Amino acid sequence: MEEITVTWKLAIKVWWSWFWRMFIWAIPAALCVGFFIGMVSAMVGFSLSEYGLQLNLIGVLIGMFFGIYAMKTILNIRFNGYRIALIKTDDGVTAIDA
DSSP states (O other), rough: OOOOOOOHHHHHHHHHHHHHHHHHHHHHHHHHHHHHHHHHHHTTTOOOGGGGHHHHHHHHHHHHHHHHHHHHHHHEEEEETEEEEOOSSOOOOOTTTT
């Protein structure tokens, strides 16, 4: 397996592949959840105005889930003869440790 230098062109292709998938999945999901919460609260006469933080957190969690799901999906896609690979190194040093 040959390791290549990541160019801006390759980085943009991978980012775009991730972004549009995340966007296409997250926006409809967030709209459906928001619509459902809005309809239920309207039917029972419940005001959502004091629950803005919790509703924003739900939106963030939806975005995080679909962002991770999109990344998992593109790890299996080929980009003009390339694919993203996770390769275990022997040095034991991670970006978090550095």
